[in-house]
Amino acid sequence: MKINPLKNTTFNPYQKQIQKSEDIKTNVQQPDKLEISSQAKELQKGNEIEKARQEKVEDLKQQVQDGKYNVDSQKTAEKMVDFWSNRRM
Template sequence: MKINPTNKAYLNPYQKQIQNQQLKQASKQSDKVEISTQAKAMQESNSIQKARQEHVQSLKQQVENGEYNVDLNKTAEKLLQFYRG
């Protein structure tokens, strides 16, 4: 004998679990980052970037003119330090 339920609403046995998860996600606080006024001022000043660009431009000019000389001993020392750790 087959019994068919009548007038029963669709029943999801996991509905309560889903609702609990949604509540937990909604109640979680997200991380916030606040940048201080001092840090903002440092970003706006760009003095370091300007100095770096000037240095790079001077190096490019030296390379183009053939005036840039590489200290081979210093380069070798730095390579050894890097690979030895």
């Protein structure tokens, strides 16, 4: 049995893979892009409630650092008892 070689000497079984890799190299990928809506920008600014809360926290921090903040242990204990008794019911 005689096997005749292919007449076309330019035949390359991996031609499609080579072409794909060349296409990938030539394609320049676009950089990632991020767009923030105007509503999201408004939310990032914060609101009056958050600002007031932050001021209160800063004031409490300052009182604690100065030693002027006193905790009422009786009220704290009452709140803890209320919390745990309501939770178990």
